[in-house]
Amino acid sequence: MPHEAQIARRRSFAIISHPDAGKTTLTEKLLLYGGAVALAGSVTARKNQRATTSDWMELEKQRGISVSSTVLQFEYKDSVVNLLDTPGHKDFSEDTYRVLTAVDAAIMVVDAGKGIEAQTRKLFEVCRRRGVPIFTFMNKLDRPAREPLTLLDELETVLGIGACAINWPLGLGQQFRGVYDRRKKDVHLFERTVHGAYRAPEKVGGLDDDFVAQHTVPEALEQAKMELEMLDGAGHAYDRTKIDRGELTPVFFGSASNNFGVQMLLDGFLELAPPPEARMAADGRVIEPTAEGFSGFVFKIQANMDPRHRDRMSFVRIVSGKFERDMQVTHTRTGKLVRLANSQKLFAQDRETVNEAYAGDVVGIVGNHGFGIGDTLATDPKLKFDEIPRFAPEVFAYLHNPSTAHYKRFRDGLEQLLSEGVVQQFIQPHAGQRVPLLGAVGPLQFEVVQFRLESEYNAQSRLENAPYTVLRWVRTKDGGAIEDFDIPSGVATAQDSEERWVVFFSDQWAINYFERRNPNAELSEIPWDEVEKAKI
Structure with a gap:
């Protein structure tokens, strides 16, 4: 196959959501359609259930949460799919932000009963800043849910993005019986079974088809017809250009856990999502x-x-x-x-x-x-991409090695885990003891490091919280020595992994006090060399 044709087949995307919106469950069901797994796992942490394919780390299997982004590649129909599963927990947002640099589109999963939640909003903003096209999956329609028009309105009012419904639910909660494909003008009916849900085998027509009327709740069907009329008159029209620019999000309704509407989402996404871009x-x-x-x-x-x-x-x-x-x-x-x-x-x-x-x-x-x-x-030695964002850590702790006999295990394991770039280490040159001072976006990151040190490297550790909440990279205005600063009590200096100086503070008052005592100091939330790059 020619080079250009191979590239045109590629679709690379991430799935983003607030925790518990159904992101990992949706991932598993998408893999089912790709023939990549024979049985989708449940995300719920129960001993007898199969672990989800995307959650490979032992801690993820025990806790029933995703704490590490994972790459899953499979072929589906004529497409080669690179699906990047991301952690939903806010303590792992830095890992998610980095993954979003590697994708060409994103599927945003929204719990239809809760609407837009905090982490969803943050991740959406990252996608918007990068110009990443966003597709929305309104999940859990088989449970008590907000009205679909309300959910579309929330996308506009809360996120500021136009919403174009590709399909429409026929009923909500216990009355949910399937979805109507607005583009193809046909109905996809589903029924519950012991092993999930599947589309009814009979040929299914439009909204006025007798078979559809027999297999839906009359009130819910009439409600859907009325809502669809309103959408046709006042809703956002499908516009491929606006989708590619991230100004319009195609919206799909369904239930990942019961497999309602997932194949429609996958087929629609692969048709509408952009191939790799410049x-x-x-x-x-x-x-x-x-x-x-x-x-x-x-x-x-x-x-x-x-x-x-x-x-x-x-x-x-x-x-x-x-x-x-x-x-x-x-x-x-x-x-x-x-x-x-x-x-x-x-x-x-x-x-x-x-x-x-x-x-x-x-x-x-x-x-x-x-x-x-x-x-x-x-192949070009002069080429460089500046794609990866950096974030100042917000929580800090000392990680002690309680066993001198196992120091090598502790040192080697920590070095390997630090290479992942999620937890950062800082060296305090004048400290009496060389105990690693770690920084992370959220405290759960420290728990993961400790768990993995013990489970993967057989090295125990003890965590001691550090009294800092703010980190700033520092330099002098006249090129003087950092060591000459007047360091108040409760403030500490250190160097990051690239030997750039940083200052730790307990709060904003400590920052203001430090600046008053050191007028020669300049502080930044990102490393100073990256500040200079941004000016070029």
Whole structure:
């Protein structure tokens, strides 16, 4: 198949939502249609239930939550799908933000009973800033839910995006009997079974079909007809250009847990979502996916996916060109030539060697310990992508090693986990003891580090909360030494992993006091070298 045709088949997307809206359940059902799993797992943490495919980490299986983003690749009809499953918990938002740099579209899952929730709003804003097209799945229609017109209105009033309903529910809660496809003018009826739900086998016509009338609740059917008339007169019309610009979201209704409307969502998404698009390089060049030269960037690093081998996998989003196993490219941050030998296609924890891939695909590279998050790999040694956002941590803690006999395990395990870039380590040069000072977006990240140290590296640890809530990168206005600062009580200085100076504060008052005592200091919420890059 020609290069351009292969790229046109690719669809790379993430699923975003507030916790418990049904994101992981929807992921499992999408994989069912892709033939990727034989039996969808339940997200609920029960001992006898099969673990969900996208939640591969032991902690995820125990807690019934997603705490790590996962790449799942499969073929469906004529498309090659790269589905990036993301954690919904706010403590793992940094991991989610990074994943959103690697996708061309997003599916936003909304609990129809609760509407737009806090984390959904935050993730939506990230997508909007990046211009990522958003598709909406109103989930849990088989439970008590808000009126569908109210849900559409909320998308506009809360998120400020137009909403175009692709299908429409026939009833809500116990009266929910299926969905009406507004484009094809036909009804998809479903009925509950022991193993889920399936579409009725008979030929199903439009809203006025006798078969539809017999298998729906009369009041709910009449209500749906009235709402559809209102949409036809006053709703947002389908507009592909506005969808691609992120100004209009196609809306699908259904129930992931009972498999209502999921196939319609998948078929509609793959038809309407954009193929891989051009990316802007750091020097202003526009890199088209059809360009001959290979390029890609590392957006995620996962340590110890295979505990038997203590491996380290770098997830690379291909931007342009064709990937071929054993190809040589330049690691543009270091200028070194590297061979991409151990390349793998991911399906959660399962792997398969990949010999070739195209723009839009995500490839896992095992080994290559010199790779870091945000690094560019390209045949052009001067090419660099600045895709990965950085966030100042908001919670801090010291991680102690309680067993000197197992120090090597503790040190090596922590080093591997820190390479994932989710938890940051800071070095305090003048501290009496070299106890790692860690920073993260949320406290649950520390729990994950401790759990993984013990379960994957057999190394125990003890956490001691640090008295700081704010971090700022610091420099002097005249190039003087940071060590000459007047450091008040309750404030501390340290260096990050790239030896850039930071200052820790307990609150805003401490920041103001520090600035009064050190008028030569400049503070920033992001590293100063990145501030300078943004000005170029």
